[in-house]
Amino acid sequence: MRLVTGIIIGALAGVATGILTAPDKGQKTRKRFSKDSDRFRKDVEKSLSKNIDSLLDSITKGMDKSSKKTKKSIFNLKRSVKA
Template identity: 40%
Template sequence: MKKGTRNALLGFIAGAAAGTLTGILIAPDKGSKTRKDISKKVKNASKDLTETLNEKVDKLKDQVNEVIKETRGKAKKAEEKVKEKVEEKVSAAKE
């Protein structure tokens, strides 16, 4: 993962944690309501983080698949060139 992406994710997590902690400290509600609110916020943050990570994983998969496709194409071309050279050498040896 790129350093900037990692820092952004860490910043997101730290911000969510700081916001939750601030909410707990200044909450005028009953403990049970505060716990429900915290639980809801944590679930939402977790959902957002999961979605972000899934998007990053999908993007990485696409990039890897593209590299594989390009590499296979290059390998196929190299294989064809080697076959041509071998055939040339075999023909030359027969003459």
């Protein structure tokens, strides 16, 4: 999470610096800013999507493991009650 926050802050600082030091006319700067912000948005979406997929995979594996342990515990409990 810190990595994503750092990337976002760094990108915003870079964009702000670029705008403030840009020698181009306003319209050209706005077009470039729009293009750069679209590219940045896509990069962030890609990164978040990858991290979310990884998180969901970890959650699914954890749930599967927990489910197997629960089923085993129930089986052992039923077996001990019958004995």
